[in-house]
Amino acid sequence: DAGVIQSPRHEVTEMGQEVTLRCKPISGHDYLFWYRQTMMRGLELLIYFNNNVPIDDSGMPEDRFSAKMPNASFSTLKIQPSEPRDSAVYFCASSFAGTGLRQFFGPGTRLTVL
Amino acid sequence: AQKVTQAQTEISVVEKEDVTLDCVYETRDTTYYLFWYKQPPSGELVFLIRRNSFDEQNEISGRYSWNFQKSTSSFNFTITASQVVDSAVYFCARDLGSQGNLIFGKGTKLSVKP
Numbered sequence: 614d615a616g617v618i619q620s621p622r623h624e625v626t627e628m629g630q631e632v633t634l635r636c637k638p639i640s641g642h643d644y645l646f647w648y649r650q651t652m653m654r655g656l657e658l659l660i661y662f663n664n665n666v667p668i669d670d671s672g673m674p675e676d677r678f679s680a681k682m683p684n685a686s687f688s689t690l691k692i693q694p695s696e697p698r699d700s701a702v703y704f705c706a707s708s709f710a711g712t713g714l715r716q717f718f719g720p721g722t723r724l725t726v727l
Numbered sequence: 728a729q730k731v732t733q734a735q736t737e738i739s740v741v742e743k744e745d746v747t748l749d750c751v752y753e754t755r756d757t758t759y760y761l762f763w764y765k766q767p768p769s770g771e772l773v774f775l776i777r778r779n780s781f782d783e784q785n786e787i788s789g790r791y792s793w794n795f796q797k798s799t800s801s802f803n804f805t806i807t808a809s810q811v812v813d814s815a816v817y818f819c820a821r822d823l824g825s826q827g828n829l830i831f832g833k834g835t836k837l838s839v840k841p
Contacts, residue, residue: 646828655833656818669828704772714760714822716829718772 617719631693638707648704733832748804750819762820
């Protein structure tokens, strides 16, 4: 079975540009999580969805960040406009009740904002 | 906030040594789950174990073992006869209730030298 799929794997952009990260969760999973990992702050939860509905977005840094989940098989995390401090690895993860809260992580997107 | 603390930022051992990674968590819940994940240099997050708070039995899986002590709110991870391939960052995590989200510790970077 395919795991969580993220695209792109690497993204290099210039400050001020819009960035869109994509995630396809494992089929049948009803929770989807977006994390950001940096050296300074470690692994931070940005937002998570249950059945396509955002449940907690308190981790989203600021209004420049937005996330959507239009259907059960797709989610996006958008940064507009991007800034150098947004440079990080962004992980998407999914789970469902049957996994006992175990989250399956995607390979991550390494974002570099110049 | 209910925290997960991994006091050891970095550990360096020589191959074949045993090493224990510490994890202490805070909780107000009677039922909760604890997790360990591994992040090798390639960057992906790999699930290692999930433990229910009702099950205080220690668990062993090959060279890996986990010691869950509810009285001290600790869930320590021991690697016996470490190998170079064990070099990675290890994260401890716990759930935040039925909502499905996890809170992660800052991670412990383990370096196993030949």
